[in-house]
Amino acid sequence: MTRPADLLDALDPEQRQVAETLRGPVRVLAGAGTGKTRAITHRIAHGVASGVYVPTEVLAVTFTTRAAGEMRQRLRVLGAGGVQARTFHAAALRQLRYFWPQVQGTELPALTESKIPLLAGAARRHRINADQALLRDLASEVEWAKVSNVHPDDYARVATQRGRTVTGHDAETVGRIFSSYEEVKRGQGRMDMEDILLLTAGLLAEDERVAAQVRRQYKWFVVDEFQDVSPLQSALLDLWLGGRDELCVVGDPAQTIYSFAGADARYLREFPQRHPGTTSVELVRNYRSTPQVVGAANTLLAGSGSEGVSLQAQRPGGAAVRYAPHPDEVAEAEATAARVLALRESGHPMSEVAVLFRINAQSEAYEEALSARSIPYVVRGAARFFDRPEVREAVTRLRGTARSSAEVTDPDEIVEVVRATLAAMGWTDQPPTARGQTRDRWESWQALVDQAAEHAGQPGASLGAFVDDLDRRAAEQHAPVADGVTLATFHAAKGLEWDAVFLCGLQDGTMPITYAETPEAVEEERRLLYVGMTRARAELSLSWSLARNPGGRASRKPSRFLDPLLPDQSRPTGGPGRARKAMTCRECGQPLSTAAEKKTGRCVDCPASYDEALYERLRDWRRERAGEESVPAFVVFSDATLQLVAELRPSTPEALLRISGIGRSKVEKYGEDVLALLS
Numbered sequence: 001m002t003r004p005a006d007l008l009d010a011l012d013p014e015q016r017q018v019a020e021t022l023r024g025p026v027r028v029l030a031g032a033g034t035g036k037t038r039a040i041t042h043r044i045a046h047g048v049a050s051g052v053y054v055p056t057e058v059l060a061v062t063f064t065t066r067a068a069g070e071m072r073q074r075l076r077v078l079g080a081g082g083v084q085a086r087t088f089h090a091a092a093l094r095q096l097r098y099f100w101p102q103v104q105g106t107e108l109p110a111l112t113e114s115k116i117p118l119l120a121g122a123a124r125r126h127r128i129n130a131d132q133a134l135l136r137d138l139a140s141e142v143e144w145a146k147v148s149n150v151h152p153d154d155y156a157r158v159a160t161q162r163g164r165t166v167t168g169h170d171a172e173t174v175g176r177i178f179s180s181y182e183e184v185k186r187g188q189g190r191m192d193m194e195d196i197l198l199l200t201a202g203l204l205a206e207d208e209r210v211a212a213q214v215r216r217q218y219k220w221f222v223v224d225e226f227q228d229v230s231p232l233q234s235a236l237l238d239l240w241l242g243g244r245d246e247l248c249v250v251g252d253p254a255q256t257i258y259s260f261a262g263a264d265a266r267y268l269r270e271f272p273q274r275h276p277g278t279t280s281v282e283l284v285r286n287y288r289s290t291p292q293v294v295g296a297a298n299t300l301l302a303g304s305g306s307e308g309v310s311l312q313a314q315r316p317g318g319a320a321v322r323y324a325p326h327p328d329e330v331a332e333a334e335a336t337a338a339r340v341l342a343l344r345e346s347g348h349p350m351s352e353v354a355v356l357f358r359i360n361a362q363s364e365a366y367e368e369a370l371s372a373r374s375i376p377y378v379v380r381g382a383a384r385f386f387d388r389p390e391v392r393e394a395v396t397r398l399r400g401t402a403r404s405s406a407e408v409t410d411p412d413e414i415v416e417v418v419r420a421t422l423a424a425m426g427w428t429d430q431p432p433t434a435r436g437q438t439r440d441r442w443e444s445w446q447a448l449v450d451q452a453a454e455h456a457g458q459p460g461a462s463l464g465a466f467v468d469d470l471d472r473r474a475a476e477q478h479a480p481v482a483d484g485v486t487l488a489t490f491h492a493a494k495g496l497e498w499d500a501v502f503l504c505g506l507q508d509g510t511m512p513i514t515y516a517e518t519p520e521a522v523e524e525e526r527r528l529l530y531v532g533m534t535r536a537r538a539e540l541s542l543s544w545s546l547a548r549n550p551g552g553r554a555s556r557k558p559s560r561f562l563d564p565l566l567p568d569q570s571r572p573t574g575g576p577g578r579a580r581k582a583m584t585c586r587e588c589g590q591p592l593s594t595a596a597e598k599k600t601g602r603c604v605d606c607p608a609s610y611d612e613a614l615y616e617r618l619r620d621w622r623r624e625r626a627g628e629e630s631v632p633a634f635v636v637f638s639d640a641t642l643q644l645v646a647e648l649r650p651s652t653p654e655a656l657l658r659i660s661g662i663g664r665s666k667v668e669k670y671g672e673d674v675l676a677l678l679s
Contacts, residue, residue, distance in 0.1 A: 003049065004046050004049045004050045007019065007042050007045050007046045007049060007078065008020065008042075008046065010042065011038070011039065011042055012035070012285055014034075014039075014281055014282065014283050014284065014285065015035055015038060015039040015042065015283065017281050018039040018040065018042075018043050018248075018281050018283070019039060019042045019043040019046045020046070021043070021248075021279050021281070022043070022046065022047045022050070022052045022053070023052075023246065024220075024221075024245045024246040024247045024248055024275075025245045025246075025247050025248075025249075025271070025275035025277065025278045025279070026247070026248040026249070026278065026279045026280075026281070027226075027248075027249055027250075027268070027271045027272065027275075027278050027279070027280045027281070028040070028248065028249070028250040028251075028280075028281050028282075028283060029251070029252065029253070029268075029280065029281070029282045029283070029308070029309055030250050030251065030252055030282075030283040030309075031252055031254070031282075031283060031284055031286060031308065031309040031310075031311045032252065032254070032255065032286065032288070032289075032297070032311065032530075032531070032534035033286040033287055033288030033289055033311070033497070033534060034283035034284060034285055034286055034287070034309075034311070035283065035285075035287055036224070036250050036252075036283060037067075037070065037071065037074065037224070038074075039250075039283060040060070040222055040224065040248065040250055041071060041074040041075055041078060041080075042078065043222070043248065044058055044060060044075060044078075044080055044083055044222060045075060045078035045079055045080040047220070048079065048080040048082075048083070049079060049080075053083075053220050054219075055080055055081070055082030055083045056082050056083075056084070056217075057217065057218060057219040057220060058080075058083045058084065058218070058219075058220045058221075058222070059083075059084050059086070059091060059218040059220070059221050059222075059240070060075075060083060060084065060085040060086075060221075060222040060223075060224070061085075061086060061087070061088055061091060061221065061222065061223045061224070061237075062085070062086075062087060062223075062224040062225060063087060063088070063224070063225050063228055064087065064495070065087060065090070066495075067224065067225070067495065068085045068086050068087050068090070069085075071085040071224070072085045084218075088197065088233050088236065089193060089196050089197065092196050092197050092200040092236060093111075093196050093200075095200055095203075095214060096108060096196060096199055096200045096203070099203055099207075099210050099213075100199070100203070103203060103207055103210060108191075109189050109190050109191040109195070110189060110190050110191070111190070111191055111192075111193075111196070112185070112190045112191065112192050114139075115135075115138075115139040115142060115143075115181070115192055116132070116135045116136065116139060118181055118184050118185050118188070118190070119135050119138050119139055119142070119177065119181050120135055121180075121184045122177050122178075122180035122181040122183075122184050123135070123138070123177055123180075125180045125184075126173065126176055126177060126180065128169075128173075128177070131426070132389070132437075133390075133426075133436075133437040133438045133440075133441045134166075134167070134168070134169075134437075134438060136436070136437035137166050137167065137436035137437050137438050138166060138174065138177060138178075138181075140261070140436060140437075141159075141164065141166050141174060141178075142178055142181060142194075143193075143194060143261070143262070144164070144260075144261060144262045145158075145159075145178060146192075146194035146195075146198065146232065147194055147197075147230035147231065147232045147233070147261075147262035148230065148231050148232070148262045149231045149232055149235065152175055152176075152178040152179035152182060153175070153179070155171065155174065155175035155178050156170075156171040156172045156174075156175040159171040159174065159175070163518065166436070167432040167436065167438040167439070168432075168438075194232065197232050197233065197236050198232065200236060201232070201235055201236045201239055204236075204239040204240070205239060211239065211242060214240060215240070215241075215242045215244075218240060219244070219246060220246050221237070221240065221241065221246060221247045221248070222247075222248045222249075222250070223237065223247070223248070223249045223250070224250050224251075225250070225251055226249035226250060226251035226267060226268045226271075227251035227252060227253055227255060227256045227263065227265040227267075227268045228251070228256070228258055228263040229263065229264065229267045229268070230261075230262040230263055230264060231262070231264060232262075234264075234267050245275055245277070247275070249267075249268065249271060251265075251268045252308060252309070253265045253268055253269055253306070253308050254301055254306055254307070254308030254309070254527055254530055255494070255527060255530070255531055256306075256524065256527055257490070257491060257494065257524060257527055257528045257531055258491075259520070259524055260524075272630030273630060278630065280630070282309050283309070284309050284310060284311055284312050285311075285312050285314050286311040286312060286313050286314060286315075286534075287314050287315065288315075288497055288534070288537055289313065289315065289534065289536055289537055289538075289540075290313060290315050290316070290317060290318030290319070290537070290538055291313035291315070291316075291317050291318070292317065292318055292319065292320055292321050292540070293313075293318070293321060293533065293534070293536050293537075293538075293540045294311045294312070294313035295313070296321045296533060296540065296565055297311060297530055297533045297534050298310055298311055299564050299565055300526065300529060300530050300533065300561060300564070300565065301526070301527075301530055302564070302638065302640065303638070303641065303662075304523065304526060305519070305523045305663070306523050306526050306527045306530070307638065310638065310639075315537075318538050318539070319538065319539050321540045321541070321542065321565075322539075322540070322541040322542065322543075323541075323542050323543075323562070323565065323566050323567060324541065324542070324543040324544075325543070325544055325545070325546060325558065326543060326544070326545045326546070327545065327546055327547060327550070327554065328545050328546070328547045328548065328549055328550045328551075328552060329362075329365050329505070329545045329547075329548055329549070330365060330454070330549070330550050331545065331550070332365075332504060332505070332543050332544070332545045333365035333366050333368065333369040333504070334369050335543070336355060336366065336369065336502050336504060336541070336543065337366065337369035337370050337372070337373055337375065338373075339502070339541065340353055340355070340370065340373075340375055340485055340500075340502070341373045341375060343500055343539075344375065348499065348500065349483055350375065350376060350377075350483050350484055350485045351483050351484065351485075351486075352498050352499035352500065353485045353486070353498060353499065353500045353501075353502075354485065354486040354487075354488060354493065354496075354498040354500070354501050354502070354535065355377075355485060355486070355487050355488075355501075355502045355504060356488055356489065356490055356493050356501060356502065356503050356504070356532050356535070357487075357488075357489060357490070357503075357504050357505045358489065358490060358505055358510050358511050358513055358528075359440065359443055359489060359510070359513070360381075360388075360440055360443070360444075360489060361385075361440065361443030361444050361446070361447050362504070362505050362510075363379055363385055363487050364385035364386075364447055364473075366487055366504070367379070367385055367473075367487065368473055370485060371473070375484075375485060376483065376484035376485070377484045377485040377486070377487050378484045378485070378486055378487065379487045379488070380486050380487065380488035380492050380493070381488055381489060381491070381492030385444070385447070386470075386473065386474035388444055390425070390441045390444050390445060391444050391445075391448070393425065394421070394422055394425060394444075394445060394448055395448075395467070395470050395471070395474070397421050397424070397425070398417075398418065398421055398463075398466075398467050398470070399467050399471075401417060401421055401463070402463045402464045402466075402467045407462055407463065407464055408462060408463040408464075409461065409462045409463075411456035411457060411461060412456070414452060414455070414456040414461060414462065414463050414466060415449070415452050415453050415456050417463055418448065418449060418452040418463075418466070419449060419452075422445045422448065422449065425445070426441075426442075426445075427442060427445040427446070427449070428442070431443070431446070431514075439515075448470075450548060450549055451466075451469075451470075452466055453549055454549050454550060455469060457550075457551065486498065490503075490528045490529070490531055490532045491528070493531065493532060493535050494531055496535060497535050497536070497537060498535060498536065498537065499536075499537045499538050499539065500536065500537075500538065500539040500540075500541075501532070501533075501535050501536035501539070501540055501541070502541045502543070503529070503532045503533065503540070503541065503542045503543070504543050504544075505543075505544065505545070506529070506542055506543065506544040506558060506559045506561075506562060507544040507545060507546075507556040507557060507558060507559060508556070508557045508558070508559055508560055509556070510559075511525060511528075511529060511559045511561065512525030512526070512559070512560070512561070513525060525561075526561050529559070529561050542562065542565075544556065544558045544559065544562075611646050611647075611649075612646075614646045614649075614677075614678070615642060615643060615646040617677055618637075618642045618645060618646060618674070618677060619639075619642060621673060621674075621677060622636045622637055622642065625670070625673070636670065637662070637666070637670070641659060641662060644659050645659060645662075645674060645678070649678055650675070650678065651675065651678065651679070652675075653667050653671050653675070656671055656674065656675070
């Protein structure tokens with residue numbers, strides 16, 4: 001049996017604190033790459049080895065079957081193989097299958113594999129002929145409503161309040177379809193994935209014998225990725241606990257990227273308020289990435305509403321982060337593929353390289369550029385571009401048009417025929433206003449329109465030649481894949497890591513995405529970029545294109561999130577884009593080169609001109625406020641922000657607002673105290 005001391009010796013100081021704090025409630029704020037799974041599995045194993053936990057009385061919950069499998073494997077190696085590690089749904093379904101027949105006296109409703117057929121029937125009740133993209137969007141909206149505990153009767157009101165939209169239909173219509181879906185589902189004796197959680201919660205809430213039996217079985221709980229917990233999952237967890245506080249939660253508010261699907265990071269942020277006596281531990285030592293990558297990631301979030309733990313790199317220094325503008329999307333893809341080829345020729349395995357982008361439709365340019373260099377690739381989380389149903393159908397229709405009519409060679413007419421063909425499938429000049437499958441499908445069609453426009457500008461262009469070119473691309477991009485580059489969206493890359501990562505298409509309108517219209521939605525886009533950046537171990541490249549198509553007007557601007565990151569040579573100057581001037585040190589006047597220097601406004605070697613005694617008083621005050629609010633100190637103000645306050649000594653709320661890291665909400669909350677200290 002593994003000795004408790006041996007388990008602890010393998011951990012860093014913060015991880016060890018997690019592992020030694022065996023009684024709850026415990027909150028672990030775990031930055032990217034800080035070894036959170038190591039910390040919580042060693043905590044469980046230490047509890048088992050020291051006799052505090054009985055293995056069969058521990059339930060570890062996470063969000064994916066892959067993560068649950070990894071946790072079970074680690075626990076077996078650590079001598080805690082009897083611990084249950086499951087997803088929320090798997091744990092609930094196991095309980096539901098056992099208790100439902102006993103309580104209800106009937107068989108458990110059959111689990112439906114897909115909401116789509118049931119929603120199609122529900123839509124027909126309201127004389128709505130919904131295509132597959134709309135049905136998938138309706139399915140996503142029903143899932144959001146159910147995990148958010150929104151009843152069909154309340155959907156229209158709540159969805160309107162929260163700005164929820166389904167393209168082409170008002171909230172009242174969606175609410176009626178939602179209600180009919182529930183009726184159709186019940187009529188067929190079926191349940192969906194959300195019903196697993198709802199029905200389990202209902203049994204626990206309504207039958208005290210069931211609740212007592214479950215609580216006797218499980219006495220110790222660990223929940224990973226707690227920033228992704230939904231209201232429904234939180235309610236089920238509370239029922240499992242039954243008022244007890246033997247709970248350890250782990251998460252990172254800076255990696256909250258699923259709010260649109262019902263995840264609510266407030267359960268993690270406000271955990272100490274809901275569970276008095278919470279022990280909070282921050283994991284800040286990043287073992288994944290080089291200092292260059294870690295520094296860029298920290299700077300991205302510094303002073304923003306998404307600022308989390310400040311990561312501390314543990315690896316040796318590596319290559320500088322690359323920032324690269326390109327004239328158009330084709331040139332950006334070609335340059336990225338050329339760099340990937342150079343990595344392969346220098347011996348890097350292609351399985352350790354990833355190209356990440358915001359939306360799936362962006363993959364085609366990279367599929368083409370990699371295929372042209374015979375570099376294998378894998379598209380993660382989606383079908384390859386030419387395998388997508390809407391693209392396959394569009395190419396088939398275009399091929400039929402080309403064969404059934406006289407050859408079209410006029411450039412404008414080529415584009416017009418393509419646009420007309422896609423319009424018959426549902427493409428429009430303007431994109432749908434909401435996210436979802438309808439938007440994704442439009443983006444795929446728009447990529448074909450853009451390709452047609454590019455082809456029409458070449459010598460010898462014709463509709464037939466364009467279709468032949470599409471067929472060629474499809475054939476080349478279907479080559480067998482062995483050791484391939486990963487192509488994925490930022491969302492699909494969550495939880496993964498590679499040696500070299502290329503973040504592409506980082507222009508405003510794509511990152512943040514154009515439909516991120518509220519401050520909260522824009523901040524979620526910032527966190528999404530942070531997740532992408534922190535996937536890289538050794539090499540990180542960020543790029544954007546100034547125009548969509550070759551020869552197009554260079555009117556695009558790099559993502560606003562890159563403002564504190566871009567070295568001067570990568571910033572647009574004059575012409576289109578933002579005019580920028582080099583930042584200089586306020587002490588010596590020399591240009592500032594790193595993001596950290598630009599945040600503080602002085603060279604790293606220049607002595608600080610702030611009053612160090614005042615700075616320490618500000619830190620003491622921050623520590624007291626953080627303790628009163630049960631939040632980490634950085635949530636109040638970061639060290640860099642306090643240094644600027646001590647240096648600039650603002651005397652009015654307006655002057656406070658001009659300091660990096662201080663927004664109006666912080667002035668309203670803390671401004672009076674800070675100004676009093678300064679006076």
